[in-house]
Amino acid sequence: MASFWSLWIIILTSITFVAMVWVLFANRKREQQPTDKTTGHEYDGIQEYDNPLPAWWFYMFVITIVWGAAYLVIYPGMGNFPGILGWTQIEQHDREVAAADEKFRAMRDRYMALPVEEIAGDPAVRKMGMRMFSNNCAQCHGADAKGSYGFPNLTDGDWIFGGTPDAIKASITQGRQAAMPAWGTVIGDQGVEEVTAYVMSINGREADEAKVAAGEKHYQTYCAACHAADATGNPALGSPNLKNGIWLYGGNIEQVAHSIRAGRNGVMPAHENLLSEDKIHILTAYVYGLNQ
Numbered sequence: 001m002a003s004f005w006s007l008w009i010i011i012l013t014s015i016t017f018v019a020m021v022w023v024l025f026a027n028r029k030r031e032q033q034p035t036d037k038t039t040g041h042e043y044d045g046i047q048e049y050d051n052p053l054p055a056w057w058f059y060m061f062v063i064t065i066v067w068g069a070a071y072l073v074i075y076p077g078m079g080n081f082p083g084i085l086g087w088t089q090i091e092q093h094d095r096e097v098a099a100a101d102e103k104f105r106a107m108r109d110r111y112m113a114l115p116v117e118e119i120a121g122d123p124a125v126r127k128m129g130m131r132m133f134s135n136n137c138a139q140c141h142g143a144d145a146k147g148s149y150g151f152p153n154l155t156d157g158d159w160i161f162g163g164t165p166d167a168i169k170a171s172i173t174q175g176r177q178a179a180m181p182a183w184g185t186v187i188g189d190q191g192v193e194e195v196t197a198y199v200m201s202i203n204g205r206e207a208d209e210a211k212v213a214a215g216e217k218h219y220q221t222y223c224a225a226c227h228a229a230d231a232t233g234n235p236a237l238g239s240p241n242l243k244n245g246i247w248l249y250g251g252n253i254e255q256v257a258h259s260i261r262a263g264r265n266g267v268m269p270a271h272e273n274l275l276s277e278d279k280i281h282i283l284t285a286y287v288y289g290l291n292q
Contacts, residue, residue, distance in 0.1 A: 006079030013078055017068070024061050028052065101276075108278040116165035116281065120289035129286020132279060136271060145290055150249060150266065155290045158246045162235035163291065169284040175270030178238045182263035183222060189261075191218050196257040202231055202243050203251070 041048040052058075075083040082088070111119050119125045134143065140151045147153040152160060160178065161171055184192055191214075197207035198215030220229065226239040233241035240248065248266070249259055271280065 001080050003080070006081075009079040010081070013072070017065075017072075021065060024058075024065070028058065108282070111285075112278045112281050116169070116285045116288050119282075120285045120292055122285075125282055125285050126289060129282050129289075132275070132283045133286055136274065136283070145287070152248060153246075154287055156246060157291045158241065158244060159235060160233075160240050160248070161238050163288075165284055165288050167235065168287050169280060171268055172275075172280050172283060172287070173270065173272045176238060176266070176268035178264070178266035178268075180259060180264040182261065184261035187218055187222065191215075192257055192261045195219055195223070195260050196253060199231075199242055199256055199260075200253065203245055 037050050039048045039050045053061075072078055073083065074085050075087055077083070107124075111122075111125060133141075133145065137145075141147050141154055142151070145154040146156075152158075157163065159167065161167055161176055183195070187195065194211045194215035195218045196215070197211035198219050200207040201212045201215075219227075219231070223231075226237050227233055227242055228239070231242040233239045240246075245251065247255070249255055249264055275283065
């Protein structure tokens with residue numbers, strides 16, 4: 001924190017503290033006032049009498065003031081002054097995390113030594129993995145891991161980058177960058193309609209036969225390199241299967257046409273700097289187990 005702002009906080013805190021003490025003692029009355037003397041305030045027939053605070057109430061204020069002053073001396077609260085204990089929330093957090101890691105390290109090392117397929121059904125692994133998923137993955141993939149528009153369903157057995165334990169672990173560790181290029185400027189609006197008709201047809205949907213035939217030619221020219229000649233996709237490239245009726249960005253005509261025309265760019269963030277290797281192993285087992 002800059003010295004100016006540190007001094008600003010110290011001055012404001014000190015002024016506020018002194019003002020509270022002054023208000024408390026300046027308005028203290030030691031003697032009981034005549035029973036007929038009021039403050040002049042009246043509401044709904046109720047009058048406010050001008051009597052001093054009860055002693056216990058006054059001394060509670062004094063105790064809180066003393067406690068507050070002691071806190072500002074012991075702990076940080078006055079700008080850059082660290083407090084006589086030198087305590088910081090970062091150090092406490094790191095200390096507690098280290099203690100937790102040490103406590104559970106033996107258990108995690110035991111699971112780390114076992115393959116994902118073997119521990120995926122372990123109730124303890126499922127419980128730990130579910131908590132990790134809720135903290136790190138549910139924001140995108142949903143609490144039930146069934147995804148949403150633009151975020152894959154992790155329970156349906158359809159994997160854009162592969163569903164083996166190694167592939168899932170790689171996705172979690174290193175993240176993924178999916179890139180569907182925009183073809184609108186290459187094949188034009190008519191070409192987009194024709195490729196859309198072809199994609200609809202290979203999913204058993206009705207489409208104009210002439211457009212389907214033309215769209216298949218476009219597909220083999222521009223799309224087969226990624227999605228394969230039979231449109232079943234290529235996990236090595238992150239190219240989805242276009243024949244199974246599972247759509248990341250929606251499967252109606254308008255949505256498919258938009259994907260072809262404008263392209264899509266999906267990002268799965270890397271977690272290697274957020275989760276330790278053993279935690280990623282357990283999380284991989286949890287995700288893998290969602291399909292078993």
